[in-house]
Amino acid sequence: MENQIDIEAVRAQAAADERLRVAAITGLCREHGADDLAQGLIERGASEADAMRDVLAAIGKRAKQPAQLATPAPAARGSQPIATGANADIGLTEKEAGSFSFVRAIRAQLMPNDRQAWEDAAFEREVSAATVQHMARSGFEIKPRGIIVCNDVLRRDLTAGNPSGAGDLIFTDARPGSFIEVLRKRNALAGLGVTVLSGLTGPVSMPKQTGESQVYWKGEGVQGTQTEPTLGQVNMTLKEMSAWTRFSRSLVLQSSIDVETFVRNELATVAGLELARVGLYGLGSSSQPEGLKFTTGINTVDFAAAQPTYAELVAMETAINADDADVDAMAYITNATLYGGFKTTEKATGTAQFVLEPGGTVNSYPVTRSNQVVSGDVWFGVWSQMMLGLFGAVDLQVNPYSEDREGNIRVTIHQAVDYAVRHPESFCRGNNTL
Numbered sequence: 001m002e003n004q005i006d007i008e009a010v011r012a013q014a015a016a017d018e019r020l021r022v023a024a025i026t027g028l029c030r031e032h033g034a035d036d037l038a039q040g041l042i043e044r045g046a047s048e049a050d051a052m053r054d055v056l057a058a059i060g061k062r063a064k065q066p067a068q069l070a071t072p073a074p075a076a077r078g079s080q081p082i083a084t085g086a087n088a089d090i091g092l093t094e095k096e097a098g099s100f101s102f103v104r105a106i107r108a109q110l111m112p113n114d115r116q117a118w119e120d121a122a123f124e125r126e127v128s129a130a131t132v133q134h135m136a137r138s139g140f141e142i143k144p145r146g147i148i149v150c151n152d153v154l155r156r157d158l159t160a161g162n163p164s165g166a167g168d169l170i171f172t173d174a175r176p177g178s179f180i181e182v183l184r185k186r187n188a189l190a191g192l193g194v195t196v197l198s199g200l201t202g203p204v205s206m207p208k209q210t211g212e213s214q215v216y217w218k219g220e221g222v223q224g225t226q227t228e229p230t231l232g233q234v235n236m237t238l239k240e241m242s243a244w245t246r247f248s249r250s251l252v253l254q255s256s257i258d259v260e261t262f263v264r265n266e267l268a269t270v271a272g273l274e275l276a277r278v279g280l281y282g283l284g285s286s287s288q289p290e291g292l293k294f295t296t297g298i299n300t301v302d303f304a305a306a307q308p309t310y311a312e313l314v315a316m317e318t319a320i321n322a323d324d325a326d327v328d329a330m331a332y333i334t335n336a337t338l339y340g341g342f343k344t345t346e347k348a349t350g351t352a353q354f355v356l357e358p359g360g361t362v363n364s365y366p367v368t369r370s371n372q373v374v375s376g377d378v379w380f381g382v383w384s385q386m387m388l389g390l391f392g393a394v395d396l397q398v399n400p401y402s403e404d405r406e407g408n409i410r411v412t413i414h415q416a417v418d419y420a421v422r423h424p425e426s427f428c429r430g431n432n433t434l
Helices: 002-031 035-043 048-064 094-098 102-110 115-120 122-137 249-254 259-281 310-322 336-344
Strands: 147-149 195-200 204-209 231-236 239-248 299-302 331-334 365-369 378-381 386-403 408-421 427-431
Touching: 002 035, 002 048, 035 048, 048 122, 102 115, 102 122, 102 147, 102 249, 102 259, 102 386, 102 408, 115 122, 122 147, 122 386, 231 386, 231 408, 239 249, 239 259, 249 408, 259 386, 259 408, 299 310, 310 378, 310 427, 331 336, 336 365
Parallel strands: 195 386, 299 427, 331 365
Antiparallel strands: 147 386, 204 231, 239 408, 331 378, 378 427, 386 408
């Protein structure tokens, strides 16, 4: 009788396990738009890990198919389409890309011998492998140091137990957003319409016309003079940006707020800030991209004093217009100090009309305020003429040994980038120390 009870218990457990397997596979296929695979996977007895591999393979095939383009919405003034070369993405939908968990990827690398942590990151590991294969087929060989991520992210220090890090995130009554964030500079280039070229696989050279064909008047029967426009190139090469942050194990394992969202937001914010900074002030040496300040051919206006006059700001527009370089929407960008001066500086004495006009414009153009702009600088230009190139994919690497005595882990992210400018004449920098 006892043996009979054991057999029934085993049968019941097996039936329960089968129901869980079927439910997991069905849910997985439904979530990733692969419902047609579910029945076959169930019938052949596939495990959830097997099903994940098949779903990722189907997603990869889907990425190779020509995209079905919907009717595009009207573009914002000055915006530019995002161009893609050999895409580092493998064709994940927005929902699928959002389900990629940085925390699971970190835990899998942190605890490679923990079967549960490794299995929990099955999706992240499969995405990483599929991305490497996809890029290899496009001619871009990746040698991952960790898990390859399809989206741009970066980092900042998060250390549980340190109030200035993330120690104050671990509490019982967890309300997302109820901690105090560090004060940061605004992203200088956000919303200005910089052109992004993603998924690049190697150095890029773009032809550029540098001279015009000529027109000649001639008499009847006289052969015209043949002339051709002169051509040049705009080049982009890989500059690797590496950054790291510090997590405590207790933050990764214990934090009761939405760690995933917090990590994504923090990494993306810091990455964007550094990319914007080098876009304006990158040295073009020491492995940095060349920023606008050091780009040959940009216009300059030498202000008479630290606070520019309205006439001097208008002169920045005039310099660009005189070069016939006002080819798209234009905007100013400066720091908080000069922006404040715009509010109190009159266009002309006694008029009570100030440089900063109603609606937050200067000379009828929008103004962006960011303390990434150095003291005294005002920039004006056609920002779509600036191009940001993103090469390959983001490599997320975890080092659990660098601060093992403190119980911390270090997460490093690597991304290759570069900047280039189509027409330097489309930009002007103003300062009183030129």
